[in-house]
Amino acid sequence: MSHHLVEARNLSFSYPDGTPALKDVNFRITHGESVAFIGASGAGKSTLIHHLNGYLMPQAGEVRIGEVPVTRETVSGIRRTVGMLFQDPDDQLFMPTVSDDVAFGPLNLGLPRDEVDQRVTDSLSVVGIEHLRDRPPYKLSGGEKRAAAIACVIAGAPDILAMDEPSSDLDPWSRRQLIQLLAGFKHTKIIATHDLDLALDLCERVIVLHKGEVRKDGKTREIFSDEEMLLECHLEKPLRMQT
Amino acid sequence: MSNLEVHFHEIGVLDRIAAGDTFVHRLDPRSKLLATLLFIVGVVSFGKYEVSALLPFFLYPVVMAAASGMPAGLLGRKLLIVAPFALLVGILNPFLDREILTAIGPVPVSGGWISFTSIVFRFMLTVSAALLLVGTTGIHGVCFACEKLGMPRVFAVQLLLLYRYLFVLADEGIRMFRARSARSFSGRAPGPGLYAQMIGTLLLRAIARAQRIYLAMSCRGFDGAFRSRTPVGWHVRDTAFLLVWAAFFTVARCVNIPEIIGSMFVQ
Known part of the structure; x- marks a missing residue:
């Protein structure tokens, strides 16, 4: 069994106001x-990401992390495996100092203090961002907040990193650093x-979502070459691939 | 930057000061909490006309501020922010209680003015002691001490989250008021209807934000217990700290030290 396996089987979800967000989504990572x-x-990107660590539970179908279905009973173990980076780092950073925030996850894992300090460092x-530890x-x-949020996530030593818009609000230099x-x-x-x-820089595979459904799943360059499909999904080629 | 933003950042300053490393910071949070509680009980247990006997109690905040490096200006500003509450409590006393109890030289002083002064002194003492406790221990330390001293964990965590929620609420409030200011071209104050709407929206925004923060905490294994990275343990210095201050508070409560010193000079 691999802890790194992420799978959605016929996953569907609608918000309480009736807005459908995901319809019969299938993939295996x-x-x-x-x-x-x-x-x-x-x-449906954020809705899907929120299913991967049990913030949202499937209304139909299932999500499996390392062969374990995401349910209310398994969610605490799942959250150890899947580290989640939020869209707004201000939501993720809530302790008085950066080092306290980074230590939060390891402390909750019950690690001894020496080990926690080592993980923080x-x-x-x-x-x-060692120089920001007491800020x-x-x-x-x-950019610093984003880096601190990433440090918080990796301090828990997850197998899988799930990230929601990691480059939003970053200046070009910070974005390059992040990549x-x-x-x-x-x-x-x-x-x-x-x-x-x-996505072109970091991912060898892309899954295109459109109106809550998986429109296409394939190699990054192939997907980004299909201009017609991208346009239908309100997307366009990455700037680097535009002539 | 608006006044609201300045005050918001100043709340955060206490957290920064709490991360210091002085003798007072290194004390076990329980010893500081117990000393503060004894201090507050001592101060509030005096009769309503007592003023002079309160004076020795000022030694505690002065010594604690000096030993912990807490800036006096910061402490003073915080006291000023809360001062209207104390003034509100005591402001009617001089009008309601006009019986002359003493005189300063030729000026007669009524019981109302004495009790008003007493309220202001008690407010300064108790609030500064509480601020010093948070400023030298951190809210985490205070909640840890509460829990260790028998407060149910759920209340200790509630207290901690309430403090954190203040920041969430203030941050959302600042964003909203900044947006309002940016589009209040005439500079005229908006009607109460707009404020009512804004407060409602602020609550909803803060709740949504708090939910996202709670999710972030859950993602990192939060299970209802806050764990501290700072090693704490009761040492001889904690016992000594508590005993010395408890003895001082007891003496200051039972004996009117300024009166004794004054009578020595008069003789």
Whole structure:
């Protein structure tokens, strides 16, 4: 069994007001893959990402992480496996200092204090923000907040990283830093994004969502070459592939 | 930056100061909490006309502020923010209680003015002690101490989350009021109807944001218990700290020290 396996089988979901968000979604992501979910606003990307760590539960079908179905009973174990990076880092950073925030996950895992301190140091070092360890998160810049949020997630040593619009609100330099950082991670990566150039850099596979359904699933370059399909899904070729 | 934003950032300053590393910061949160509680009980247990006997109690916040490096200006500003509440409580006393109890030189002083002064002193003492507790221990330490001293965990966590929710609420409020200011071209104050709508929206926005933060906490294994990274343990210094202050509070409560010193000079 691989802990890194992520699978959706006939997954459907509607919000309480009746808005359908996902319809019969199927995919299987295997160990070490980097996959981007792309689609227009309202296509269901965030809803799908929220299913991967049990924030939302399937109304029909199922989501499986490493052969374990996501249910209310399994959700705490699932959350150890799937690290979630939120769209707004301000939602993710809630402790008085960056190091306290990074330590939050490892402390909840019940690790001894030495190990927690080591994980904090290692995680801050991986994302290159050791100098921010005693700073209050709300005083950081957008790029620094994003880096701190990533340090928080990797401190829990998840097998899978699920990210919701990781490059939103970043300046070009911070965005480039983020891409280099994520490219170095060996985790299984699942990225919901509008940033098609980021998907081109980081993901070998792309799943296109349109109105809650999987419109196409395939190799990144092949998908981005299908201009007609992209246009139908309110998308366009990444800037780098435009002539 | 609006006044609201300035005050919001100043709340965060307490968190930063709480991360210091002085003798007071290193004390076990329980010893500081117990000393603060004893202090507050001592201060509020005096009669309503007592003023002079309260003066020695100022030693505690002064020593704690000096030893912990808490800026006096910050403490003063925080006291000023809360001062209207104390003034509201005592402001009618001089009008309702006009019986002359003493005189300062030729000026007669009524019981109302004495009780009003007493209320202001007690407010300054108790609020500064509470601020010093949070500023030298951090809200996490205070909640940890509450739990260790027998408060049910659910209440301790509620207290902690309430403090965090303040930041969420203030942050959402700042965003909304900034947006309103940006489009209030005439500078005229909006009617109460708009404020009522904004407060309703603020509540809904803050709840939605709090839910996202709770999700972030759940994603990182939050199970209802807050765990601290700072190693805590009761040492001899904690016992000594508590005993010294408890002894001082007891003496200051039972004996009117300024009166004794004054009578020595008069003799």
